[in-house]
Amino acid sequence: MDHALNPSFLPPGVRYFGHFLSAEEEAAITARLDAGEWSNALKRRVQHFGYLYDYKARTITADAYLGELPGWLEVLAQRLVAEGYCEDLPDQVIANEYFPGQGIAAHIDCVPCFSDTVISISLLSQCEMIFRRPQGPEMVGVLLHPRSCISLRGGGRYDWTHEIPARKSDIVNGVKIARSRRISLTFRKVIQTAPHAGPSR
Numbered sequence: 001m002d003h004a005l006n007p008s009f010l011p012p013g014v015r016y017f018g019h020f021l022s023a024e025e026e027a028a029i030t031a032r033l034d035a036g037e038w039s040n041a042l043k044r045r046v047q048h049f050g051y052l053y054d055y056k057a058r059t060i061t062a063d064a065y066l067g068e069l070p071g072w073l074e075v076l077a078q079r080l081v082a083e084g085y086c087e088d089l090p091d092q093v094i095a096n097e098y099f100p101g102q103g104i105a106a107h108i109d110c111v112p113c114f115s116d117t118v119i120s121i122s123l124l125s126q127c128e129m130i131f132r133r134p135q136g137p138e139m140v141g142v143l144l145h146p147r148s149c150i151s152l153r154g155g156g157r158y159d160w161t162h163e164i165p166a167r168k169s170d171i172v173n174g175v176k177i178a179r180s181r182r183i184s185l186t187f188r189k190v191i192q193t194a195p196h197a198g199p200s201r
């Protein structure tokens, strides 16, 4: 079944909200991040808040605590709870930066590390997020607009992978739309840390 870019079908447990941030909030968050320190450790640049995620071991170790979320992220985390996007207050955030041609490989967010809801907020550029069932042919493409929010829980969090294909443009309703610099903020609640680095699942 192929529902590419059809927002009327989403994997179970996935909810998409087209308008989460205002343009002013988007600009303020971008400025905050650009005033911070982007890490070049991956192909795309990232910033971690709350806890450092270990990409190699695919886990969060007990010594990975970085401190409380900065106030401007804590406000967003509290808003996600207050407005019903998630139940647990997120305490870990990763900012990802994608230039055209960059993406993120198919993955399921660490099951033992994070609680049942994972939220991604998009800034600056649209892009397609693709969900796949590892065991089946299903594939769903969802267009993420700037300032939107997507939340993953249930099947969409645990049984489907999600990825952002490394492309310079997306085809939307037959029209090719070029990507520009995109930033995403992924909010999660840490429920368990590993005693030391090592594969967690």
Ligand SMILES: O=C(O)CCC(=O)C(=O)O
Residues within 6 Å of the ligand: 094, 096, 104, 109, 120, 121, 162, 164, 184, 186
């Ligand atoms: O950029 C996105 O919207 C998704 C990011 C993501 O999947 C992650 O941080 O694990």
